[in-house]
Amino acid sequence: MKSLQTKIFLFFVLLLLLVQAIALWTIVEGNKSQERQEITNRLSTAKTIFNTQFNSRRDYLTAFAETAAKDYGIKQVFEDELRSLLVAMNNHRKRIDADLAMAISSKGLVTAQLVLGKNQAGESKVKQGSEREQAFRFPQWLESQEQSHLYVLGDSVYQISLSPMNVGAKTIGWLAFGFEINQELAQHFLDITQLHTDFAIKIGEEWRLIASSNSAAQLDFTKQVVNGETPNDYIAIGHLVDEAGQLQLALAMYGLRADIVAVLQEQWWQFLILTFITLLLSLSAAYIIAASITKPVKQLVKQAKIVASGDYHQTVEVNDSSELGQLANEFNAMQSAVLSREKAITHRANHDPLTDLANRSVLKVALQNLADREQAFTIFHLNLSRLKDVNETLGHDVGDWLIKAAALRLSTLDEFQLLCHIGADEFILLAEINEHSSTELLVSRIHQVLEDNCEYQGINLQLQVRIGIASVPEHCHDTKSVLQMADTALHHSHKVSQLVQVYHQGLDVNSVERLNLINDLKDAIIDDQLELHFQPKLDLASGIVTHVEALVRWRHPTLGMVPPDNFIHIAEQTGQINALTHWVFINSLKQYNAWCEVGLNISVAVNISAENLKAPDFYDFICQSVEKYQVPAEKVTLEVTESAVVDDPEAAIAILQKFKDRGMRISIDDYGTGYSSLAQLKQLPVHELKIDKSFVQRLCDDEDDRIIVRSTIELAHNMGLSVVAEGIEDEFALNWLARNKCELGQGYFISRPKPAKELTAWLLEKKVYAFE
Amino acid sequence: MRSLYLNVLIFCCLPYYVIAENININVVDNDHKALPDMVVYLQPEDDISLPFNEKVVEVGQFDRSFTPYISIMQLGNKVNFKNKDDITHHIYSPIGDNKFSFKIRAGESQMKSDFQQTGEVAMGCNIHDWMSGYLLIVDTPLFGKTDEKGRLDLPMPPAGKYQLIVWHPQLDAVNNRVYQPIDLSEQKQVTIKLDNKILKISEQKSEEDFDFLSDY
Secondary structure, eight states: OOOHHHHHHHHHHHHHHHHHHHHHHHHHHHHHHHHHHHHHHHHHHHHHHHHHHHHHHHHHHHHHHHHHHTOHHHHHHTTSOHHHHHHHHHHHHHHHTOSEEEEEETTSBEEEEEEEEEOTTSOEEEEEOTTTTSBOSOHHHHHSSOOEEEEEETTEEEEEEEEEEEETTEEEEEEEEEEEOOHHHHHHHHHHHSSEEEEEEEETTEEEEEEESOTTOOHHHHHHHHTTOOOTTEEEEEEEEEETTTEEEEEEEEEEHHHHHHHHHHHHHHHHHHHHHHHHHHHHHHHHHHHHHHHHHHHHHHHHHHHHTTOTTOOOOOOOOSHHHHHHHHHHHHHHHHHHHHHHHHHHHHBOTTTOOBOHHHHHHHHHHHHHHTOOEEEEEEEETTHHHHHHHHOHHHHHHHHHHHHHHHTTOOSOSEEEEEETTEEEEEEEOOTTOOHHHHHHHHHHHHOSOEEETTEEEOOOEEEEEEEETTTOSSHHHHHHHHHHHHHHHHHTTOSEEEOOGGGGHHHHSHHHHHHHHHHHHHTTOEEEEEEEEEETTTOSEEEEEEEEEEEETTTEEEOHHHHHHHHHHTTOHHHHHHHHHHHHHHHHHHHHHTTOOOEEEEEEOHHHHHOTTHHHHHHHHHHHTTOOGGGEEEEEEHHHHHHSHHHHHHHHHHHHHHTOEEEEEEETSSOOOHHHHHHSOOSEEEEOHHHHTTTTTOHHHHHHHHHHHHHHHHTTOEEEEEOOOSHHHHHHHHHTTOSEEESTTTOOOEEHHHHHHHHHTTOOOOOO | OHHHHHHHHHHHHHHHHHHTTEEEEEEEETTOOBOTTOEEEEEEOSSOOOOOOOOEEEEEEETTEEESSEEEEETTOEEEEEEOSSSOEEEEEOSSSOOEEEEEOTTOEEEEOOOOSOEEEEEEESSSTTOEEEEEEESSSOEEEOOTTSEEEEEOOOSSEEEEEEEOTTBSSGGGEEEEEEETTTOSEEEEEEOSOBOOOOOOOOSSOOGGGGGO
């Protein structure tokens, strides 16, 4: 990933390169065009110079020829002797340093001709020309208005001007003066234009090089230039001066391109070096700018990382008043906002929103700390009693208020190391165990602070708690279990209606393996893990056993014998009670038949659950089973608990009536523990009441129980019902019941529930009880 | 009757005019337009001797020009160069057989009687370049210049064959001359039609304005 600095730097670099490239390109193009322009200018200037100079020579010659032709002296000797004329002409020639002077008579004869030449020593020497007394070769020039011409004489070419010599209107002859087109002229042009100059003449198709400033001049090259075919390494311009019909003077001006552009090339190097330096400086500046922009950003990033790691005490410092400085300030503000929010969230995560007391997570941490320190401690699991009633009658606001009131009071206790509010009406107090504290003392302290009633808008509310207590290491060693144990103890206190319950192992039965049992129960019926035990019911009139109650037992493959209290409840809740009851019923019928075969006539009682009564096919199943095993209906007793009828009295009464009509005996189990009214009892289609063992067990010691049992027996008898007493654990109870006309008795004192085989043997002994 | 008399008189007079010993010469161009100022002279062919006509020909310089432009003289005549201007002239002729050169001060004149050869004398002024004049020297007394109507009357010379010569410095012909032989015994009236052109006669005028000359 590219850093911001790199990006900015790259951006600048690209921008600068682009700008430089454009500048370079512009200058390159500018220079090229300047170069072209310069070359063009130079060439056209050279040509202009040539034309100007050439024409000015012409005009000079013309003016001079005209002047000379008007000279009286020359007129006077024009027809005189030749020598005088030659001298006069030479005098004129010398004034302008002309290379040629000619006199032409009115008849068109060359009467005198002077040519400036060089002798062998290189000195200038005037000689007579070769054309004297010959006819002038171009008579048409004499009549022409055009006075200037190119004149070839021998190897030389002259630029001449003719002027007529008049006497009044009479033309008596012509004078001509000429400059040679020679190396000197070429050199002159070279000096002015810095361009080599070639002169050539073209007569017809024949070319001849006549003069050049360049000692190595080539006619072919001159021709190329004139024809516009200049080689690329030269710059050149050509020109043709036309002498009507006669000849053409070719001019070539040229130079080596390299020489011309050398100066420009030098400028190039300077420019390139300058560009390079500028670029270097720009890039350095770009780097510094990029770094200076990103420096505070980097600072921000670095410090943000520290903050992100959870260190909120670091503040971001950027010494910059720009946006980045503002960003740093915002960052700090955000950081403190995050910090306070995190504190709030942490607080909420660790505290109950209602009471603002520590919650279960704090508790866990605290427990872990204690465990790490191997500190002994006690857990007090508190549950506010009757809060449900308060909520329902006074509303949840009052309920909450009450919880807060309790929390407030509990928080005044300083004997505890921790107070947690772990749910609606549940609190946990944690106390480390030391030699000064005792569980009893702490419990009394709790009760003490909650003792006074609370008054809410004139209503007096009592704060009563139940307390489950468990300790480490007394009860267990791990912190998770100790909470569970305290909870179990609390639950147990509910069951037994006690305010305080200290955990002991006996409390655990229902809860520990409960989950496993749910799953295993399914298999138990199929795998024949269940077995039936039977507890005899003694006829208290005759002293012999006439009935048995079938009780199911579960021999768990790993847990061993599981008490029915543990798994019947599970069966009811998990929908397996029907299958269980079916199994019990059918096996009871089988056992009845088995006893019949050995000569025992024993009625069988089977416990029926409230769930069984709700099952639509239950009645049919019972009837079909009875028929199938050919058991007389009156030998079957269905024991139904009081609570099973209370849930849905009408339906229960209807089905029980059907059973009664069918001839089966109906018994109300655990009578006295439920809340059934006498009005209901009156309606129930039952044959007997089975007084709960809690009334029977203490008949010996408790006068009240004796009154209750006696009254119940009398009540039942008066309603035409027989009575069964269960829980007979001593002889007193047995005799007392017999004396009070209770029909049947059942209990450990008579016999514990026994497997069929064992009981059969016991029954066959035909032990007869005698009552006092 | 009176008119008849007049007619007879006119009839009688005409032959008399002819009989008055004059030859009438007419010079016209191609379009029969009269050519004025043409020099015409008669050169006898046969051995006819004509009397020498003594006279002085005046070649004037006036208003910085030769007046007249063309002068004619019989060889042997005197020529009076007369400066009628208020400025000096330097009259010269540098070519031909009759070269001369002299200055004539303002208002003065110079008599010259030593022309030895016939032919044209082209004259200029060395001071005033534009001045141009011609003096034609002939060897016959029979010469003259045509008038405005291109006519020239010459006294009738003895009968015989003559060469009639028309000359003008700008006549586009060899030697600026056109020759026509005539027999004066037969012809009394001669019309000469010239096929040649008359070239442009340059004006004797300075191209510049010489106002300052009046100051010196």
